[in-house]
Amino acid sequence: MKILHTSDWHVGKVLKGQSRIGEHRDALAQLVEVAKAESPDLVIVAGDLYDTAAPTPEATRLVTRALSALRNTGAQVVAIGGNHDNGPALDALRPWAEAAGIALRGSVRDNPAEHIIDGTTAGGEAWRLVALPFLSQRYAVRAVEMYELTAAEAVQTYADHVGRVLARLTEGFDSPDRVHLVTGHMTVVGARTGGGEREAHTVLNYAVPASVFPGGAHYVALGHLHRAQQVLGPCHVRYSGSPLPIDFGEEENRPSVSIVEVTTRTAARVREVPITAAAPLRTVRGTLAELARIDDSTAWLRVLVREAPRAGLREEVQELLPRALEIRIDPELLPNSGATRAAQRAGRSPRELFGDYLTSRGQADDGVRELFDELYEEASKP
Structure with missing residues (x-):
């Protein structure tokens, strides 16, 4: 049979x-x-x-x-x-x-x-x-x-x-x-x-x-x-x-x-x-310049970006690769979280705590901090 x-x-x-x-x-x-x-x-x-x-x-x-x-x-x-x-x-x-x-x-x-x-x-x-x-x-x-x-x-x-x-x-x-x-x-x-x-x-x-x-x-x-x-x-x-x-x-x-x-x-x-009918899944990694050279219009993509984090980076990648479903910084570029000292919460403002978090993630873009300030101010309104 x-x-x-x-x-x-x-x-x-x-x-x-x-x-x-x-x-x-x-x-x-x-x-x-x-x-x-x-x-x-x-x-x-x-x-x-x-x-x-x-x-x-x-x-x-x-x-x-x-x-x-x-x-x-x-x-x-x-x-x-x-x-x-x-x-x-x-x-x-x-x-x-x-x-x-x-x-x-x-x-x-x-x-x-x-x-x-x-x-x-x-x-x-x-x-x-x-x-x-x-x-x-x-x-x-x-x-x-x-x-x-x-x-x-x-x-x-x-x-x-x-x-x-x-x-x-x-x-x-x-x-x-x-x-x-x-x-x-x-x-x-x-x-x-x-x-x-x-x-x-x-x-x-x-x-x-x-x-x-x-x-x-x-x-x-x-x-x-x-x-x-x-x-x-x-x-x-x-x-x-x-x-x-x-x-x-x-x-x-x-x-x-x-x-x-x-x-x-x-x-x-x-x-x-x-069975070949479904779109393949693919992980790609690289700088923006390297990602711009990728030609794959059929696969769904997971993108590991080899760039320092900054405001607007996700949008830039999405423009280069419209079929990107997941975009994140390449883990190899992130500092060892175990080697960083946890921020002390007592007596510190949300902005200071968020600033420590950004520093621990290698983030130095002032635009992200300013955006946090705006969102926090909006959320804190009575």
Whole structure:
């Protein structure tokens, strides 16, 4: 059977005040074109369909239309909730999804069978997919209790809980006549982060070893880390990565989807298909003269300016590079903050304190001090 594995769409993402909705529309349209060209039997969307738990109507329309378009290619479609998604809200869409022929699992339910999806390809090959949405620490404990496994001990780790849940859900993975699949949204120990994941959910307290996945699984389709990669484990464990760079920490990522071919008797073979529709993200640095020579009208830019801070510098850079979303002084030029003495607050005026701050940052422009005086005077008026 052939699988298209994608994840971490993050529709609704705003980067430094810049909406990415147009880029998401183009990237997902390209993803649908890949599905049409590849004709997969199954499309797996492994979480973080949205960037926020309260998506806008526009973001919701884009996601539902993309899922419908993927289903209209003839593939079975399964999507799960990630840590950025609102699981119960996704579950509220299940009547629509089921009517459209889409399996949508937003959060863990009290019936294990809810997370086991069986299907058959057009060629008659049987498959079973265990679909596990993102589990927080609190709900991992609750899931263990719901499935009537060994009582959770206070000292047990998040990885213990996730491992117990997966062991329960994959109990039927010993059939030799079926392709066995798992999809989840989690951090696996040994994987490389992609720069855009929330730290709270990628630290080791939320990481699981690859050993939580059964050796009988033919392919594990993961979401959460935005860098496409395979992780060493007892079976083929893989992150598809995001179809577009989410923030400037992901400049080196290559947005793609994974095309997987696997049978009951052969190991999974994976190809990465690039998704190029979204604008790349790029960090540039230099003096104004050096920045003026940069010709990049397609990328969103983070600019590190190698000039002394002064009033109006941001505007000068913005005029040179209209696609600059973040502009700041190159950290290499800033003095070591640990070597400066903190200003004493008692008995000192706001102007003096602000002057000390400017000095500590290497700022010597009198225009900035005068602007502060004007703003302070205005704010202090009764």
